Amino acid sequence: MTIWDFRVMLNRQPDSAEFDQLMEAGMDDCALVGGSEPYFMCDREAGSLLEAIMSVLLQIRTVDGLWAVGVGHDDAVTLGDAARRHGGRTQASMRQLASGQRGPGGFPPPLVEADNISVYSWGEISEWLRSRMGDDIPRVDRDIALADAAVKLACRARATHRESQVRRLLEVA
Amino acid sequence: MVGRGRHQHNEINAALKAIRAINSTFTVEEDHNGHRWGWITCACKDAPFAINSTPRNPGVHAKQIRRWAGRHGMCVSGDREETS
Missing domain, CATH: 3.30.70 (Alpha-Beta Plaits)
Structure with a gap:
């Protein structure tokens, strides 16, 4: 589950x-x-x-x-949370976009980064995915x-x- | 026996240590009141976080601490504060 x-x-x-x-x-x-x-x-x-x-x-x-x-x-998410909310991308895909391995680059920077866990703004990520990747994500x-x-x-x-x-x-x- | 200043779950101790590195104005106060181990407060004084002494999943609770800290990470400089 x-x-x-x-x-x-x-x-x-x-x-x-x-x-x-x-x-x-x-x-x-x-x-x-x-x-x-x-x-x-x-x-x-x-x-x-x-x-x-x-x-x-x-x-x-x-x-x-x-x-x-x-x-x-909550606006604060890990990349795993973001993938689950998105529904159409895996955590690995989010990680590749965040690191610039895939996609056009410019993924929103984390709000905080500590001990291998980075916390991002879902508002910023979802807006970037809509505008730069053309993903269909409801607001x-x-x-x-x-x-x-x-x-x-x-x-x-x-x-x-x-x-x-x-x-x-x-x-x- | 766990000494004062340390939560019984290592994942939560690691999260507390990590958030202090993000923002030195975070304050962790132990009060050991029932299921509550203590509170984390930010310099902005808004929305303190209650640390559970008996979380169902310590790893998830540690992530909740980091998520809360994410929303207060820039409170001191005022660049980014709670938005919702």
């Missing part, structure tokens, strides 16, 4: 006891990034990206008063966009106490 990387934005930062509860619920493959806009950086093994996101959302809901307010992708992953829209709809339904009606609406739409 594939390990999918994504981030889940939270309505608030979990306290220490809640953090432990989440780790024990199975979120020990996610890293909490705190601050004013807290989120979990997730690397979840699953059959599909949507399954991976759903399983994280279910675990977050095990804590009272904690919920997701959005789903997105936002389709499944990430779907999950983000669903999470935002759920938040609005919760805020207006229309959860059951919105659930029904989705079934009949």
